[in-house]
Amino acid sequence: MAVFKVFEPKVGKLHHRMFIRQTLRILVMLFAVTAACAMGLYILDQSVAPDGTKMFNALWNAVNTITTLGDLTSLSQGQKAFMVIAMFSLMTVGGYAITSLTGVLSSPDVIAIRENRRVARMLADLKNHTIVVGFSRVGQLLAERIRAEGGQVIIIDRGAEVAADASNKGYLVVQGAANEEQTLQRAQIGQARALVLTIEETTQRLSVTLMARAMNPDMYLLSIGLTEPGRDWLQHAGASEVVLVDSIIAESLHERLIRKIKPS
16 A cells, blocks of 8 residues: 655655755756847847847747747847757756756655655545554454454554555555654544554553553553553553453463363
8 A cells, every 4th residue: 555654764855855956956057048048149139129129039039949949940040050059058958957856856765755745645534443553463464354344454563674565465554663653643543443552562562552542542442461460551551451462372272172172
């Protein structure tokens, strides 16, 4: 689908500013070439027309010749020779413009900025979605089930490769640290109906829970837990429910065991 990168490369911003500067520089150069052409045509105009008329004709012929790249029919022999040189200068400036601007626009960092703007518009319209923090195997399976039931899922993960993988699987992704306010804001946490923490780092789960609960007091917040003390801390921090993974696995194994083994 698409990835919004919270860690927007600083070099990308520099390249984007460079693009703006180069665009302005090229526009100035094109204006200067046009002005020089008009001045040259004015100086070479040997007619007896008033100066105002000669200046207007010079400007008109300069713009007309440059934009059509070759309409010299109304010019004198000297003006035609001058405009050939001017058009060569124009082609040189144009070639420089195309080369420099294409190089800037194709920079991966600038592409990331442009992608961020596109994805930001998609994220802005989200409502009643579920945010899945972490795209490990558990996160993937959960996201697949939510989507299969018709729910909208947003993935948060800080890993570039993981974010790209989630995007390739058709999810909207916010690449960034889930315990940072900007990341949660980009995932439209204020409009979310639920947030599920599948990450394994205890301290990160706790910090995300505290921040997420403060930003959306009404949503359902579900988290995995590894220990009972950890579960208690998460519940104190604002988790609606904490699932102890080891306990769930043990219960599932025990149920399967007693179904297969007959009492002696």
